Amino acid sequence: MGGISGRPRLGRRPVEDLLAARWLFGTSLAFHIVFAAVGVAMPLFMVLAEWRWRRTGEEVHLELARRWAKGTAILFAVGAVSGTVISFELGLLWPRFMAFAGPLIGMPFSLEGFAFFAEAIFLGIYLYGWELVGPRLHLAAGAAVALSGAVSAFFVTLANAWMNRPDGFTLVGGRAEHVLPLTAMFPPGWPHEVIHVLLSCYLASGFAVAAIHAFFLRRSPKSAFHRAALGIALGVGGAAALLQPLSGDLSARQIARTQPEKLAAAEARFETTRGAPLTVGGLPDAESRTTRFALEIPYGLSLLAFHDPHALVKGLDAFPRSSWPNPLLVHLAFDAMVGLGLLLALIALLGAGLAWRARGVPTGRRYLGAVVVAGPLGFFALEAGWLVTEWGRQPYVIHEVMRTADAVTPVGHLALPFATFLLIYLALGAAVGLLLWRQIAHPEDGAAAAGAGR
Amino acid sequence: MTPAFLLGAVLLFALVAYALLAGADFGGGIWDLLASGPRRAEQRRLVEHAIGPIWEANHVWLILAVVVLFTGFPAAFAAVSVTLFLPLVLLLIGIVLRGAAFTFRTYGRGDRLARSFGAVFSSASVVAPLLLGVSVGALASGRLRVDPAGAPRSGELAAFSPFTFAVGLLACALFAFLAASYLTVEAEGELREDFRRRALAAGVAVFATAALALALARSEAPRLFEGLTGHLWSAALHLLTAVAALSAFGALYARRPRLGRLCAAAQVALIVLGWGAAQYPYLVVPDVTLLGAQGPPQTQVALLVALAVGALTLFPSLYLLFRVFKGERPFSILERRPAQRPPP
Numbered sequence: 041m042g043g044i045s046g047r048p049r050l051g052r053r054p055v056e057d058l059l060a061a062r063w064l065f066g067t068s069l070a071f072h073i074v075f076a077a078v079g080v081a082m083p084l085f086m087v088l089a090e091w092r093w094r095r096t097g098e099e100v101h102l103e104l105a106r107r108w109a110k111g112t113a114i115l116f117a118v119g120a121v122s123g124t125v126i127s128f129e130l131g132l133l134w135p136r137f138m139a140f141a142g143p144l145i146g147m148p149f150s151l152e153g154f155a156f157f158a159e160a161i162f163l164g165i166y167l168y169g170w171e172l173v174g175p176r177l178h179l180a181a182g183a184a185v186a187l188s189g190a191v192s193a194f195f196v197t198l199a200n201a202w203m204n205r206p207d208g209f210t211l212v213g214g215r216a217e218h219v220l221p222l223t224a225m226f227p228p229g230w231p232h233e234v235i236h237v238l239l240s241c242y243l244a245s246g247f248a249v250a251a252i253h254a255f256f257l258r259r260s261p262k263s264a265f266h267r268a269a270l271g272i273a274l275g276v277g278g279a280a281a282l283l284q285p286l287s288g289d290l291s292a293r294q295i296a297r298t299q300p301e302k303l304a305a306a307e308a309r310f311e312t313t314r315g316a317p318l319t320v321g322g323l324p325d326a327e328s329r330t331t332r333f334a335l336e337i338p339y340g341l342s343l344l345a346f347h348d349p350h351a352l353v354k355g356l357d358a359f360p361r362s363s364w365p366n367p368l369l370v371h372l373a374f375d376a377m378v379g380l381g382l383l384l385a386l387i388a389l390l391g392a393g394l395a396w397r398a399r400g401v402p403t404g405r406r407y408l409g410a411v412v413v414a415g416p417l418g419f420f421a422l423e424a425g426w427l428v429t430e431w432g433r434q435p436y437v438i439h440e441v442m443r444t445a446d447a448v449t450p451v452g453h454l455a456l457p458f459a460t461f462l463l464i465y466l467a468l469g470a471a472v473g474l475l476l477w478r479q480i481a482h483p484e485d486g487a488a489a490a491g492a493g494r
Numbered sequence: 495m496t497p498a499f500l501l502g503a504v505l506l507f508a509l510v511a512y513a514l515l516a517g518a519d520f521g522g523g524i525w526d527l528l529a530s531g532p533r534r535a536e537q538r539r540l541v542e543h544a545i546g547p548i549w550e551a552n553h554v555w556l557i558l559a560v561v562v563l564f565t566g567f568p569a570a571f572a573a574v575s576v577t578l579f580l581p582l583v584l585l586l587i588g589i590v591l592r593g594a595a596f597t598f599r600t601y602g603r604g605d606r607l608a609r610s611f612g613a614v615f616s617s618a619s620v621v622a623p624l625l626l627g628v629s630v631g632a633l634a635s636g637r638l639r640v641d642p643a644g645a646p647r648s649g650e651l652a653a654f655s656p657f658t659f660a661v662g663l664l665a666c667a668l669f670a671f672l673a674a675s676y677l678t679v680e681a682e683g684e685l686r687e688d689f690r691r692r693a694l695a696a697g698v699a700v701f702a703t704a705a706l707a708l709a710l711a712r713s714e715a716p717r718l719f720e721g722l723t724g725h726l727w728s729a730a731l732h733l734l735t736a737v738a739a740l741s742a743f744g745a746l747y748a749r750r751p752r753l754g755r756l757c758a759a760a761q762v763a764l765i766v767l768g769w770g771a772a773q774y775p776y777l778v779v780p781d782v783t784l785l786g787a788q789g790p791p792q793t794q795v796a797l798l799v800a801l802a803v804g805a806l807t808l809f810p811s812l813y814l815l816f817r818v819f820k821g822e823r824p825f826s827i828l829e830r831r832p833a834q835r836p837p838p
Contacts, residue, residue, distance in 0.1 A: 113597060124557060138568060143568055146797060150558075161812060449579070464591070
């Protein structure tokens with residue numbers, strides 16, 4: 041594909057406007073992605089707790105389901121409204137992208153709309169229906185929220201997979217012709233990205249929730265409430281953390297074939313080489329085409345990307361300089377994601393061993409301390425991974441088809457909405473943090489939680 | 495019946511549903527702001543109780559409309575985005591603050607912080623419909639211009655004019671009217687009287703703002719005005735809308751709240767449909783039409799199939815939601831005292 045950057049442009053926007061548009065969209069997504077991930081995973085935790093209550097009759101699990109449901113309500117509402125911002129900003133900031141890509145990524149987005157409907161409807165029934173609906177319907181409503189949350193993430197990731205590897209159309213004079221909506225909906229590489237994203241939602245949310253309960257379990261080691269909570273959150277998050285490296289391996293092999301420049305930037309590989317080493321850490325410098333302070337593992341990258349120590353790995357030199365992503369950003373984000381992911385997998389593995397030995401939830405003080413420290417790391421890894429895929433696709437918004445600079449809105453003065461939304465996100469983040477802290481630290485019905493700690 | 499026409503109908507249907515459902519939620523916020531009298535706290539509690547379980551689901555109709563627009567009519571989505579940039583950004587801020595503050599208030603009950611969340615919730619509930627109305631008015635006014643390549647030819651403030659503000663006020667009045675009509679059904683005793691009076695007052699405001707918007711449309715939105723006045727169907731539409739409005743008034747006056755609710759909803763639906771019909775075939779008057787903005791027909795057909803399949807899951811779930819929270823026979827017009835339900 042030749043790309044459509046050559047077609048007459050409607051007047052280039054100043055660089056500041058492009059930057060402001062990217063900052064605004066990036067900030068909006070970085071904010072939304074946290075709530076979206078929690079919205080996928082929290083309902084699963086909540087419904088697992090309720091299911092255990094219905095099976096065992098142990099009140100701690102009911103209390104847990106109710107408390108998690110409140111947290112889910114707050115986080116889901118912020119996710120819903122921040123997601124609305126994204127759906128409008130797609131057009132407000134990138135109208136030329138949407139004019140081209142709307143019909144191609146519209147199918148997953150419209151199906152996601154119905155999944156979002158199901159999430160909102162059944163969450164309403166779940167949150168407000170404890171006394172209004174029967175036990176089976178209530179549990180089923182919770183399961184429907186958990187399922188439709190995952191389905192939402194599935195569809196949205198399909199749209200991103202298309203931007204990374206567009207398919208299902210022929211480019212004729214800058215327009216998409218011969219559109220095949222279903223081919224566009226499932227572009228090459230979609231399974232890897234979808235699996236990776238879904239696992240990251242459970243991983244990040246699981247470790248974040250586990251950290252909160254591990255913190256309180258260190259304070260009151262006998263609390264059955266926090267023990268039950270830790271069991272579910274760490275169980276789901278830990279399982280995801282153990283599976284994630286496998287999914288990461290699949291993804292790396294996928295992008296080695298379909299987005300080699302992204303892999304080259306992520307691995308700080310400037311020269312096309314056979315038997316390429318794996319570059320860990322270091323600061324890639326695009327001008328001198330070198331990476332300083334890096335640790336190199338011989339044959340590592342060829343092994344990783346192609347499962348063959350002598351495989352040919354494309355470096356950035358195989359691509360014109362004007363279509364390079366920024367290797368410094370992509371490499372650092374990639375190393376952060378992989379490093380944190382492996383660390384969390386290690387903590388999960390350790391937890392599994394301790395749980396097997398203790399025949400129950402691991403509650404050793406030192407292990408709990410590690411879980412507390414690991415709390416935010418899953419979300420750091422998730423954000424870093426998202427940055428890898430977005431920065432790694434630059435300068436394109438649609439890989440090899442449309443440059444980000446050509447997609448930006450002709451409307452100016454974008455720094456103002458950026459500043460405004462930044463303030464709103466900071467305020468919302470602070471409010472959410474405060475409310476959740478209050479829910480956890482000073483529950484209104486504190487008696488129930490304390491009573492559960494027999 | 496081309497795919498483009500059907501998708502246009504789906505778009506309008508989603509907007510009608512958004513007005514009837516989410517519109518009433520915004521209206522609830524307006525009544526939260528205007529809560530007054532000896533039962534001020536009870537009024538606010540009823541609003542919170544009524545919209546709590548359903549506002550997020552109601553909100554999704556807007557997302558559906560946006561998605562249908564950019565999938566089916568991508569050029570129109572781009573044109574709307576560049577010409578309505580400022581009102582849409584402000585609308586988004588209103589939507590974000592309304593939803594977040596409402597939830598924060600629900601879960602941070604009882605103290606000063608919760609009261610400030612309440613203030614944000616209720617003021618954002620006025621700002622959002624106002625800007626929604628401004629945006630709709632601007633789309634119809636002919637003031638938004640784009641060139642064939644999709645670049646804006648109208649200024650960033652083009653959306654703001656006396657006519658579009660009148661439509662914004664009309665939206666606020668309509669949503670307040672809807673909310674009060676719905677709440678009259680859901681309230682009991684003296685609270686019911688409170689909302690019945692409010693519904694009647696809001697009905698008068700609807701009439702006044704609609705008359706103002708129509709008067710201004712004559713010079714400021716001539717094509718819309720012609721659509722609203724120049725056809726045989728427009729006369730029939732006005733007649734139906736007038737019948738619905740008068741019946742809503744009559745039913746409220748005669749203390750038949752369920753009938754009043756139905757007529758109020760019919761009136762609002764007819765007004766939105768009337769806007770759509772008067773503007774047809776334009777999505778953005780006068781530069782963007784349904785056919786001119788349409789995407790590839792293959793996608794339109796696939797989207798219609800997806801919408802049909804989605805509807806099969808959506809409508810039963812929606813019915814269940816309203817059945818659970820709005821009592822048995824959630825949409826019936828027969829008066830029967832609904833069983834008192836314990837608060838969640």
